[in-house]
Amino acid sequence: xxxxxxxxxxxxxxxxxxxxxxxxxxxxxxxxxxxxxxxxxxxxxxxxxxxxxxxxxxxxxxxxxxxxxxxxxxxxxxxxxxxxxxxxxxxxxxxxxxxxxxxxxxxxxxxxxxxxxxxxxxxxxxxxxxxxxxxxxxxxxxxxxxxxxxxxxxxxxxxxxxxxxxxxxxxxxxxx
Numbered sequence: 001x002x003x004x005x006x007x008x009x010x011x012x013x014x015x016x017x018x019x020x021x022x023x024x025x026x027x028x029x030x031x032x033x034x035x036x037x038x039x040x041x042x043x044x045x046x047x048x049x050x051x052x053x054x055x056x057x058x059x060x061x062x063x064x065x066x067x068x069x070x071x072x073x074x075x076x077x078x079x080x081x082x083x084x085x086x087x088x089x090x091x092x093x094x095x096x097x098x099x100x101x102x103x104x105x106x107x108x109x110x111x112x113x114x115x116x117x118x119x120x121x122x123x124x125x126x127x128x129x130x131x132x133x134x135x136x137x138x139x140x141x142x143x144x145x146x147x148x149x150x151x152x153x154x155x156x157x158x159x160x161x162x163x164x165x166x167x168x169x170x171x172x173x174x175x176x
Contacts, residue, residue, distance in 0.1 A: 001028040001041075008048065015056035022049035043083045047097055050076035050104050057111070066111075073108040077101050094127055099134060102127075106138060110145040117142075121152055125159060132167075135160035 008021035026045035029038045050073055057069035080101055106120045121138060124130065135156040142153035 001025055004028060015052045019049050019052035019056060022052060039083060039087050043080060046076055046080040046083060050080060054104050070108045070112050073104060077105045103137060107141050110141055117149060117152060132160040132163035
């Protein structure tokens with residue numbers, strides 16, 4: 001497992017290879033079910049695999065390959081959430097990983113032209129202590145998509161402004 005993990009980290013220039021190795025690492029962890037820490041490790045492997053898969057989709061120049069990678073990203077997001085639910089006992093704790101999974105899901109769906117973006121945005125909006133950058137990313141993705149989800153971009157920018165204003169110390173350089 002350690003070898004697959006380390007090899008995956010070394011393949012940062014090849015998202016496709018990185019994805020394969022993190023998935024392999026996850027599969028190897030399934031073989032060692034006796035170790036209680038393996039669920040957390042598997043969660044991390046799946047999260048990294050989803051990130052690598054999404055990056056491979058961004059880099060892909062072939063439309064069919066891009067669609068397949070985006071669909072695989074969505075599958076990996078679902079698998080990662082299932083492991084997270086098993087770890088937390090089904091209470092769906094909020095974490096940085098849950099924010100990343102929502103962002104990965106949003107990007108994959110918007111690039112695929114799928115519906116359900118409002119639901120993802122709503123879930124993100126309900127999370128506590130989000131960084132303004134999260135909503136800025138949603139706005140940028142919404143503007144750069146084929147569908148150009150202007151209403152989501154506008155709402156995301158409003159939320160980003162609200163986050164900036166609610167911070168104890170306003171960082172003017174970050175707002176630029």
